[in-house]
Amino acid sequence: MSCEGGTEDTSGVVGVPRPVPIDQWDVAAQLSYWAFHERRRNAYMRYAYLQLGSDADAEEAVDQTFDRVMDHWPRMLEMENLEGYAWTILKRRIIGMHRKRRRRPELMDTAAFEAALADHADDPYDRLTDAITLYAAVRDLSERQRDALLLHYGMGLTTAEAAEVMGNQAATVRSQIRTGRQRLATMLKLRCPEHPEGENRS
The missing domain is CATH 1.10.10.10 (Winged helix-like DNA-binding domain superfamily/Winged helix DNA-binding domain)
Structure with missing residues (x-):
């Protein structure tokens, strides 16, 4: 399955099931999610900061990323490229932060x-x-x-x-x-x- 799939919030749309809360997942899925969170959060934060130049903006973008990853996690476990899909979500959240702040996306450090x-x-x-x-x-x-x-x-x-x-x-x-x-x-x-x-x- 491609990692380039959309990350739009489709919960509540007719025919699209709402995300299953994490406390209703099986133990293996919960453990794998938190392992992924621990493994990637620091790198995501550093990358987001370099892109956004603000600790608060970086944290918001990364928190949104992991919220979306959590929504999709059971399905992501069946993907061939889970890491690439999560990376795409992070990149889109960073673009969203730039739009929210009405800034043009810039690299903050050369x-x-x-x-x-x-x-x-x-x-x-x-x-x-x-x-x-x-x-x-x-x-x-x-x-x-x-x-x-x-x-x-x-x-x-x-x-x-x-x-x-x-x-x-x-x-x-x-x-x-x-x-x-x-x-x-x-x-x-x-x-x-x-x-x-x-x-x-x-």
Whole structure:
């Protein structure tokens, strides 16, 4: 089953059953939900903060995400890509927070993308000082490339950990990081160095 399904609230719509309260689930489903919550909440909070720039907004977006995940959890347990479905819910909640605050979605910190371009060899780049130029370049990346770079460089996750959070294959995330860095370097007219610490860091 695809992880790209809609997350609209359909409870109460004719023909659509209301979510079953968690206290009516079997014990295994309850335990698996709370294990998922514990495993992902911190990473979701860090990612949401980098996107929203506010602890309160990040917490609201993440709480809404887990509320929606809870509504769908019994069905999600039958999905092939549960992690990807939950990640999609989080991304939509973050977009919703931007709309609620009437803000244009922005990355609040360019540090992750500066790190993606940094050469730690003997011939380092001059530090990027034009944040507007970097923002423009970042916005031209694909959404998956931005996420991979932000999780890897901004949050310090390994490629394997970033892939797990996104519901992706590690090889796919490595490719997204590599092509994202190359695209940034091309747009900023920089030489793209080899991946710091090796392309296969996991």
